[in-house]
Amino acid sequence: MFYEVSKNFPCPKCGNNHWCSFDKEQNIICCRRNTGSGIYRLDTTGTEYWLHFLHPSTTYTRNATKPLNPVVATTQLSASQLNEAYSCLLSNLDLGQFHKENLLKRGLTDSQISTNQYKSYSLLRRRQLALKLQHLFGEHICKDIPGMYKDSRGVFVIGGCPGLLIPVRDPSARIVALKIRCYSSTSSRYSYLSSKSHGGKSPGHPLHFPLAFDFNSKLIRITEGELKADIATVLSGTPTISIPGILSWRMAIPVLKSLKPETVRLAFDMDFKTNPDVARALIAAFDEIKSLGFNTEVETWI
Numbered sequence: 118m119f120y121e122v123s124k125n126f127p128c129p130k131c132g133n134n135h136w137c138s139f140d141k142e143q144n145i146i147c148c149r150r151n152t153g154s155g156i157y158r159l160d161t162t163g164t165e166y167w168l169h170f171l172h173p174s175t176t177y178t179r180n181a182t183k184p185l186n187p188v189v190a191t192t193q194l195s196a197s198q199l200n201e202a203y204s205c206l207l208s209n210l211d212l213g214q215f216h217k218e219n220l221l222k223r224g225l226t227d228s229q230i231s232t233n234q235y236k237s238y239s240l241l242r243r244r245q246l247a248l249k250l251q252h253l254f255g256e257h258i259c260k261d262i263p264g265m266y267k268d269s270r271g272v273f274v275i276g277g278c279p280g281l282l283i284p285v286r287d288p289s290a291r292i293v294a295l296k297i298r299c300y301s302s303t304s305s306r307y308s309y310l311s312s313k314s315h316g317g318k319s320p321g322h323p324l325h326f327p328l329a330f331d332f333n334s335k336l337i338r339i340t341e342g343e344l345k346a347d348i349a350t351v352l353s354g355t356p357t358i359s360i361p362g363i364l365s366w367r368m369a370i371p372v373l374k375s376l377k378p379e380t381v382r383l384a385f386d387m388d389f390k391t392n393p394d395v396a397r398a399l400i401a402a403f404d405e406i407k408s409l410g411f412n413t414e415v416e417t418w419i
């Protein structure tokens with residue numbers, strides 16, 4: 118059993134407070150960043166980690182060193198069940214003027230905004246929303262919906278920071294997670310609606326396919342960010358998949374093998390100029406995708 122690092126227990130190898138993990142005895146560290154040492158491994162999603170033993174005498178089995186991977190969902194609900202629950206949640210919310218104007222400014226039309234089901238998420242009416250979901254889906258489903266959990270009184274609530282809700286869709290257009298764009302200066306810019314920090318379920322970090330995605334296109338773009346992928350797909354006409362991060366680029370490989378586009382375009386922010394881990398991952402992704410026979414291009418977004 119591995120536990121994710123936190124602010125109180127940052128990774129002893131890279132100093133980050135997320136994504137790396139450690140075992141119960143705090144002997145084994147699975148660091149997600151290349152610090153120049155450790156045993157190099159790939160996890161089940163093809164994401165890299167480096168294994169470190171804080172006590173050199175540690176004995177271990179290969180099974181005992183499978184790190185925690187936030188990319189993998191802990192909810193047991195199927196995509197259809199998640200879609201039903203999240204669609205119900207979204208249908209009970211509105212899109213506020215502030216968020217709508219922001220989406221219009223980024224180039225989406227009224228109709229695209231409505232079809233994509235972006236909604237404003239405030240702190241108001243959460244209890245009523247939770248009650249409604251509990252009434253419709255029952256306790257056994259609600260306890261498995263990422264974002265829902267029971268508070269100290271044993272009452273179901275829905276967590277997450279206020280902000281813009283962005284549906285994360287699988288290739289069948291089912292909503293399998295919700296991303297929140299938080300506008301508060303104290304929280305991260307984007308986060309998943311998850312109950313993980315309350316001991317509940319997480320949706321993992323799934324790939325996202327915009328509604329306007331053309332699965333027969335000869336050109337496919339890969340980027341990081343669901344909203345960015347939605348906008349890029351409708352504005353450029355190039356179907357754009359969102360991966361949770363460039364470090365998880367291998368998650369896109371089975372999709373590319375199945376869709377067989379002629380060209381794959383990797384489009385990422387300029388982080389790779391300052392972040393060596395990102396630069397290395399981008400080069401590895403480019404080389405691997407090219408070696409699989411796709412024309413491979415890199416597009417940089419500022």
Ligand SMILES: [Zn+2]
Nearest residue numbers: 128131137148
């Ligand atoms: Zn680390």
